[in-house]
Amino acid sequence: xxxxxxxxxxxxxxxxxxxxxxxxxxxxxxxxxxxxxxxxxxxxxxxxxxxxxxxxxxxxxxxxxxxxxxxxxxxxxxxxxxxxxxxxxxxxxxxxxxxxxxxxxxxxxxxxxxxxxxxxxxxxxxxxxxxxxxxxxxxxxxxxxxxxxxxxxxxxxxxxxxxxxxxxxxxxxxxxxxxxxxxxxxxxxxxxxxxxxxxxxxxxxxxxxxxxxxxxxxxxxxxxxxxxxxxxxxxxxxxxxxxxxxxxxxxxxxxxxxxxxxxxxxxxxxxxxxxxxxxxxxxxxxxxxxxxxxxxxxxxxxxxxxxxxxxxxxxxxxxxxxxxxxxxxxxxxxxxxxxxxxxxxxxxxxxxxxxxxxxxxxxxxxxxxxxxxxxxxxxxxxxxxxxxxxxxxxxxxxxxxxxxxxxxxxxxxxxxxxxxxxxxxxxxxxxxxxxxxxxxxxxxxxxx
Amino acid sequence: xxxxxxxxxxxxxxxxxxxxxxxxxxxxxxxxxxxxxxxxxxxxxxxxxxxxxxxxxxxxxxxxxxxxxxxxxxxxxxxxxxxxxxxxxxxxxxxxxxxxxxxxxxxxxxxxxxxxxxxxxxxxxxxxxxxxxxxxxxxxxxxxxxxxxxxxxxxxxxxxxxxxxxxxxxxxxxxxxxxxxxxxxxxxxxxxxxxxxxxxxxxxxxxxxxxxxxxxxxxxxxxxxxxxxxxxxxxxxxxxxxxxxxxxxxxxxxxxxxxxxxxxxxxxxxxxxxxxxxxxxxxxxxxxxxxxxxxxxxxxxxxxxxxxxxxxxxxxxxxxxxxxxxxxxxxxxxxxxxxxxxxxxxxxxxxxxxxxxxxxxxxxxxxxxxxxxxxxxxxxxxxxxxxxxxxxxxxxxxxxxxxxxxxxxxxxxxxxxxxxxxxxxxxxxxxxxxxxxxxxxxxxxxxx
Numbered sequence: 001x002x003x004x005x006x007x008x009x010x011x012x013x014x015x016x017x018x019x020x021x022x023x024x025x026x027x028x029x030x031x032x033x034x035x036x037x038x039x040x041x042x043x044x045x046x047x048x049x050x051x052x053x054x055x056x057x058x059x060x061x062x063x064x065x066x067x068x069x070x071x072x073x074x075x076x077x078x079x080x081x082x083x084x085x086x087x088x089x090x091x092x093x094x095x096x097x098x099x100x101x102x103x104x105x106x107x108x109x110x111x112x113x114x115x116x117x118x119x120x121x122x123x124x125x126x127x128x129x130x131x132x133x134x135x136x137x138x139x140x141x142x143x144x145x146x147x148x149x150x151x152x153x154x155x156x157x158x159x160x161x162x163x164x165x166x167x168x169x170x171x172x173x174x175x176x177x178x179x180x181x182x183x184x185x186x187x188x189x190x191x192x193x194x195x196x197x198x199x200x201x202x203x204x205x206x207x208x209x210x211x212x213x214x215x216x217x218x219x220x221x222x223x224x225x226x227x228x229x230x231x232x233x234x235x236x237x238x239x240x241x242x243x244x245x246x247x248x249x250x251x252x253x254x255x256x257x258x259x260x261x262x263x264x265x266x267x268x269x270x271x272x273x274x275x276x277x278x279x280x281x282x283x284x285x286x287x288x289x290x291x292x293x294x295x296x297x298x299x300x301x302x303x304x305x306x307x308x309x310x311x312x313x314x315x316x317x318x319x320x321x322x323x324x325x326x327x328x329x330x331x332x333x334x335x336x337x338x339x340x341x342x343x344x345x346x347x348x349x350x351x352x353x354x355x356x357x358x359x360x361x362x363x364x365x366x367x368x369x370x371x372x373x374x375x376x377x378x379x380x381x382x383x384x385x386x387x388x389x390x391x392x393x394x395x396x397x398x399x400x401x402x403x404x405x406x407x408x409x410x411x412x413x414x415x416x417x418x419x420x421x422x423x424x425x426x427x428x429x430x431x432x433x434x435x436x437x438x439x440x441x442x443x444x445x446x447x448x
Numbered sequence: 449x450x451x452x453x454x455x456x457x458x459x460x461x462x463x464x465x466x467x468x469x470x471x472x473x474x475x476x477x478x479x480x481x482x483x484x485x486x487x488x489x490x491x492x493x494x495x496x497x498x499x500x501x502x503x504x505x506x507x508x509x510x511x512x513x514x515x516x517x518x519x520x521x522x523x524x525x526x527x528x529x530x531x532x533x534x535x536x537x538x539x540x541x542x543x544x545x546x547x548x549x550x551x552x553x554x555x556x557x558x559x560x561x562x563x564x565x566x567x568x569x570x571x572x573x574x575x576x577x578x579x580x581x582x583x584x585x586x587x588x589x590x591x592x593x594x595x596x597x598x599x600x601x602x603x604x605x606x607x608x609x610x611x612x613x614x615x616x617x618x619x620x621x622x623x624x625x626x627x628x629x630x631x632x633x634x635x636x637x638x639x640x641x642x643x644x645x646x647x648x649x650x651x652x653x654x655x656x657x658x659x660x661x662x663x664x665x666x667x668x669x670x671x672x673x674x675x676x677x678x679x680x681x682x683x684x685x686x687x688x689x690x691x692x693x694x695x696x697x698x699x700x701x702x703x704x705x706x707x708x709x710x711x712x713x714x715x716x717x718x719x720x721x722x723x724x725x726x727x728x729x730x731x732x733x734x735x736x737x738x739x740x741x742x743x744x745x746x747x748x749x750x751x752x753x754x755x756x757x758x759x760x761x762x763x764x765x766x767x768x769x770x771x772x773x774x775x776x777x778x779x780x781x782x783x784x785x786x787x788x789x790x791x792x793x794x795x796x797x798x799x800x801x802x803x804x805x806x807x808x809x810x811x812x813x814x815x816x817x818x819x820x821x822x823x824x825x826x827x828x829x830x831x832x833x834x835x836x837x838x839x840x841x842x843x844x845x846x847x848x849x850x851x852x853x854x855x856x857x858x859x860x861x862x863x864x865x866x867x868x869x870x871x872x873x874x875x876x877x878x879x880x881x882x883x884x885x886x887x888x889x890x891x892x893x894x895x896x
Contacts (some may be wrong), residue, residue: 016880023893044811057813184675299879300868303889307865316866324870333875363492365505366621397875398846405850408867409857417755418764419856420748422772425492426499427781427845431747432464441751445471 002096003031005309006087008077008245009103010034011127012042013276013298015060017053017101018070020306028098028310030070033089038129042295045125048132050160055133080249082269099271099309102246102259103302106239106277106293114235116210120216121232125153142231143167146220148207150177152327154236155190159329161234162199169200169228169380171220176203178334181325183341185355185375186329186334186389192328202228239293241278254280256291263317265305273309281392284320284407285339285386286347292323324404326390326397331370333396337404338387341377350380354413354442360393362423362430374435376400376413378443383412395428402436413447416440450544451479453757454535456525456693457551458482459575460490461600461724461746462830463508465549468754469735476546476758478518481525481537486577486692490743493573494601496580497601503581528618528697530717547719547757550694550707551750554687554725562683564658567665569680573601591615594668596655598625600775602684603638607777609682610647617648617676619668624651626782630772633823634782635801637657642775650676687741689726700701702728704739711765713753723749731769732855733787733834734795739772772852774838779818780857781844785852786835789825798828802861802890808841810871810878816841822883824851826891831860836887843876850884861895864888 005021010032022030040048041229044058052058065072076090080100087095088413108124110117121142123135134393139145147158150172158170170177178185178375191201206223210233220228241258252260252268258281259267259274267274274280276298302346304318326335344351354376370393377387388395388403406416417440423431453456453469455462458480470478488496492506500506511517513520524538535543556572558565569590571583587593591614593607598620606618618625624635625642639649653724654671658681667877668676688705695701700708700716706729707715707722715722722728729738774783802824809817818841827836836842836851854864865888871879 012880019880020889023889041811041873041878043871043879047811047814047873051815052813058811061605149882247683294571294870295879296871297868298880299882299885303885316862318866322868324868325874326870326872328872328874335870335872335875337870361498363489363495363506366495366502367499373850394875395843395846396737397870397872398843398850399514401876402846402850402853403869403871404855404868405857407855409859411857414764418748418752418766420745420770420772420852421849422742422774422783422785422845422852423491423744424776424783424845425489425495426776427774427783427842428849431491431742431744432460434744437747437751441468441471 001093002337003071004028004097005030005099005101006095006097007032007101007103009105010036010072011103011105011276012295013171013302014101014103015065016299016302017103017275017306018065019068021309022070023067024307025310031073031095032065032070033073033075035074035076037074038126040127040129042127045127045132046156046160047141049136049157050163055129055136059129064426069400077245078283080245082249082251082272085271090284095413100274101305102267102274102278103276104245104278106241108234108235109238109240111237114210115209115213116217117235119210119212120215122235123232124235125157140230144229144231145234146171146228146230147180147186148220149236149237149238150203151180151238152178152325154234155194156327157234157236158199159194159197159213161446162197167168169202171202171205171207172224173206174203175203180182181336182334183375186336186391189391190329190334193332197330207299239277246274246278254289256289264312264320265301265310265318267345273305275305281321281388283339284322285319290379292321294323294325296324297321322404322407324400326396328396331393333392333394335396335400336387336389337400338385338407339377340387343388344377349386351377352443353377354439354446356435356442357436358429358433358438360395360429360437362425372429372435374397374439376439376443378413380447383414383447385411385413385416413440413443417444451519452476452545453478453547453549455478455480455546455551456544457553457724458484458487458520459551459553459724460743461750462549462551463513464747464750464875465723465754466513466550467516468751469517469757470518472755473758479521479543480513480518481521481523481543483522483524484576485522487828488575488577490575493575493580494604494608496550497584497587497605498611502719503577503584507577525693528693530697530720532721548720549753550715550720550726551724552690552693552726554689556683557718558683558685559685559690562655562658563658564665565683567658567660568663569665570658570683571680572683573605587680592620592677592679593682594676594678595682595684596668597684597686598622598651599628599684600626600684600773601643602682604775605645606686607642607645607681610645617650619650619653619655619670621654622651625649629784629788630782630837631823634784634839637839638777638782641780645778687725691726694722694726702737704737711767712756712760713749713766721753723753729769731787732770735768738769740769742771742773744772745769770852770855772848773856774848776842779841780840781840781842783844783848784837785837785848786855787825788835793827794833797827797834798829799823799834800891800894802887802894804886804890805885806877806881806883808843810873814873820877820883822887824887824891826861828895829860831895833859833861833864861888861891865892
């Protein structure tokens with residue numbers, strides 16, 4: 001069989017590339033091939049364990065594709081012949097293509113050294129509905145749960161399981177939870193909020209081994225020798241790109257295992273693009289290879305790939321990954337964009353930082369006011385914004401997007417300082433104390 | 449007496465100019481002269497009538513100034529001698545200055561033709577605590593209230609009084625409430641939400657006269673002849689700049705009555721700047737004089753004036769007014785930035801518009817999800833964003849700031865389309881359906 005455009009993978013990036021490209025090239029045939037019967041909204045997965053009623057509420061409807069005239073096939077691509085432009089599937093189908101989109105995503109890391117990871121009641125968090133459904137039903141009967149890995153998935157899973165009344169301990173080898181994404185003032189607050197909700201936190205604690213009885217997990221042993229009782233364990237130790245298929249097909253892979261791509265998401269092979277978690281990332285600020293995996297970045301890449309698929313447009317390139325993260329614990333929002341102060345210093349960039357503490361309503365006596373703290377990180381020499389973070393209420397997601405947008409526009413603290421930001425008592429900080437602008441003012445004072 | 453810097457007016461722009469300039473020129477003496485014993489957070493005033501417990505909760509503490517080493521005097525400047533650089537006060541003080549900041553603000557419009565505006569129980573909404581306190585205590589005993597003027601103050605006042613159990617009718621001469629700021633799809637929703645909350649709306653209805661009995665308001669007569677019973681009337685028919693003092697002192701005033709200023713907020717007289725509601729506005733997009741009055745714009749002007757007061761910096765100019773409005777009715781947020789489609793068409797700008805309807809959480813089954821609609825307005829020839837609006841939940845304030853920031857950075861729908869926006873299930877739309885980006889995509893499709 002044949003499809004003008006063949007997309008391997010049906011999660012966020014596969015869907016977004018297909019939809020974007022189909023809208024721009026409506027005369028072309030599109031076929032998405034995916035392994036999974038149903039596909040999750042990836043960032044919603046932790047919330048299936050608590051806030052949502054069931055996993056069906058987190059499923060992306062196939063109608064999104066079919067309504068756009070995109071075909072869908074449940075199968076697995078087993079090989080790509082890049083020269084002949086044909087793929088083979090597990091069911092022994094051959095699919096010829098003009099353009100191939102590789103959107104094979106990522107899968108949970110289970111370190112080879114970790115003993116006991118294969119015990120019953122030890123779960124990872126893959127984008128796999130059957131697996132997740134099974135994990136949920138098992139966890140219903142578990143009381144003590146140890147979450148290994150304090151990144152976003154670990155933190156969000158812990159909070160959701162805690163909401164369900166579980167006794168949750170989160171174990172992280174780094175000194176702080178979310179320590180890669182946030183500087184210390186934010187991680188301290190994250191830990192404070194999680195603790196206040198009754199979650200036990202073990203940071204700076206490497207895991208030695210997962211122990212079991214009769215093939216079923218019973219304890220987690222830390223490097224310190226301490227043992228934590230566990231009815232179940234969640235492994236949230238990161239994700240790695242799914243790139244074996246690409247590699248086996250002769251497509252270049254970078255040193256971190258991602259598929260090499262240029263600013264148009266083109267791989268080393270003609271007419272083959274890669275998008276999403278499996279595609280190479282280069283940091284917007286440091287210009288170094290990055291390992292960040294975010295649905296928002298995946299979607300941005302997918303839009304670029306989709307629009308440039310047949311007609312190349314030099315106005316629409318991917319200018320580098322600007323990670324924009326956010327999460328919420330209760331009514332506390334946490335977000336970061338660009339690089340952290342820690343990373344800036346590690347990379348040898350001379351930066352100034354500025355922190356402004358304010359409120360997300362004005363006057364502060366309004367009943368739903370939440371404290372709001374914005375930190376900006378700027379290059380000392382140029383004043384250019386390189387990163388920032390927000391601790392606040394539920395407007396944090398969009399406020400951190402403002403920082404991300406400022407970075408993408410290469411704004412300086414000077415240009416941010418003179419920016420006009422709207423404000424409203426019930427929706428934002430006061431116009432005289434708008435946190436981005438006040439932080440920019442403080443940074444400006446340090447640059448002189 | 450003498451002060452290096454003399455600031456006339458102690459509301460948002462006076463305070464922000466004083467604080468910004470003092471931070472940059474700490475060796476200079478600063479004196480703020482104002483008439484009012486206490487000063488309100490201006491945008492908070494409507495909320496004193498409902499959401500706040502009392503007017504004291506909306507007062508800006510003087511400590512903000514005094515802690516920064518800025519002096520404060522309660523008096524009224526009665527004349528400015530621009531050549532001799534000295535002001536006279538109502539109490540017959542003479543104050544010499546090096547630099548003068550005019551931040552005299554605005555006051556409510558009461559049209560000369562409106563009969564009955566002087567009746568008892570007819571109130572305007574000035575930035576005057578004594579007046580507001582009196583209005584509030586009178587309104588406690590009023591049941592039927594007619595609000596004349598359906599701009600932001602009128603709409604917000606109506607909703608707050610409605611919360612207090614009053615029977616509120618809002619009368620607007622234009623076809624729609626908030627019709628200057630929003631296009632029809634937003635005004636329709638605003639009216640729907642207000643109606644559903646029990647507020648009576650009379651749009652396209654000019655007021656003929658306010659009628660009274662024994663000197664006290666009893667009815668409002670519309671142009672149609674219809675009469676509305678009224679125990680009290682709120683006049684929210686706009687504000688006009690307070691510029692008599694400047695005008696009498698020989699400072700140039702523009703045709704709309706605002707003090708003429710350049711991009712550094714300098715007036716026609718050396719060493720005298722003007723900021724806030726009394727200072728001239730020029731629209732960022734149309735480059736025409738504008739009459740918009742917003743605390744956020746006032747604060748941006750004030751920061752520019754403050755930083756440039758003694759040492760001129762050509763990097764820090766005011767590049768034109770970008771109105772960024774937002775408001776909330778219940779958990780419904782409404783916001784707009786830049787110019788409306790209506791204004792663009794009236795000004796002869798060939799525009800494309802795009803509307804994307806989505807949700808402010810993902811998946812949409814999350815319990816606090818609110819529908820979210822973003823409209824973008826872009827110049828057809830260049831794709832440059834000239835305006836946009838948001839209807840959504842409580843993140844609307846920051847989302848509309850994103851549109852404002854994109855306009856200020858002269859982004860096109862193409863550059864917005866390829867932007868990376870962060871997302872999180874509990875805080876934002878989904879990465880695949882982020883409303884700004886999806887609306888940009890739709891607009892892009894119309895430009896080709």
